[in-house]
Amino acid sequence: MESAKTDEKLQMFFDGELTPEEEAAMRRDLERSSEGKAQIREWEQIREAMQSVSTEWAGAIDSDALFARIEAELGASAVEEPVQQTPPVLRVVPGGRERRVWGAVATGFAAAAAIFLAVMAWPAEQAPPGVGMARGSEVLEVDFGANAGTIFNVEGGAGESLAVIWIDDQEVGMP
């Protein structure tokens, strides 16, 4: 028990863990203890050698390469983490104003074309006087612009085919 206590104190002395008073007492004891001095000497040798070899170990590191590995692992784990759902963000579309203007122009043309075609397909006897009608026109193509629309073929009162073009007010693809 006494020996264990001495060993503990000796180790604390070696590690600088004693109070100044205890340290001074231990130093006096060691003057009379060759065994204690030998113990301290061997511990010192082990400490010095461990520090020396650890310096060699640490010197062998490629610091940048190791940090790159750490960054790569952190990056990979960030990718593996579930992507947080973010609310849609409104953004300004370059040229959006111009697109709206051209859409309105195209809508106007389409509407004009629809009126023109409807008038052209109207029966001659119902046509207002003074308006020359060219019947039997064929609709080949309608430019809806930025709008959606539908072309119907309906039967007129005299059994003739009439083209009706429906143009939606809502532009397609606009937020």
Add this chain to the structure above:
Amino acid sequence: MNQPPSNASKSEEPNAGSSIKGDHELVQRVQAGDQTAFRELYDKYHRRAFAVAVGVVKNQDDALDAVQEAFVKVHKNIDKFQGTSSFYTWLYRIVMNVSIDHIRRKSRRKSLDFDERALHEESEVAGDGALVPSVTDANPGKAALRRELGGAIQAALQQLPEHHRAVIVLREIEGMSYEEMAEALEVPKGTIMSRLFHARKKMQAALAPYLSGVEASED
């Protein structure tokens, strides 16, 4: 000789109050998303973390893996670090845990005969000519003797139980106080002292011929 050797030289920097304060500032910057601060912490501690890891795991490649894993854990858990303890104590706790986990994982993969073989070889380390050349045969100078002793130390460390290895590495390589080791390893201070004493005894036994060799050459 009778001077109590102060803490190991490498402990001077982290034990300084200004360094601890500097660490906390770096940690706060990392917590705020500053990656350059993380690099600064890495630059400051990775070599020492590596030296500790090499003392615990079997070889340098495993130590590199352990240090990598430790710093990844540091980065991922930095928000949980409250600053109630010093950063380096926290870091070494992580390095130790990762290193010990590493050798446990590796040992599970090996055959069960390995530990018994190592125990039988323990008493023969000093005489293992392939691992450590004979001091007398090599006719070395002081530096060569130290190198040989270093090799013998590495071999002896590998044969210590992991809890003994951890304390002696943290004490002798990192120069941690008993209090700091107790905090890093999360065991009572008395346990640290006991483990350290037994670890030193085993190291002395394994290295006895080399210790006397160095002593003779230096006298």
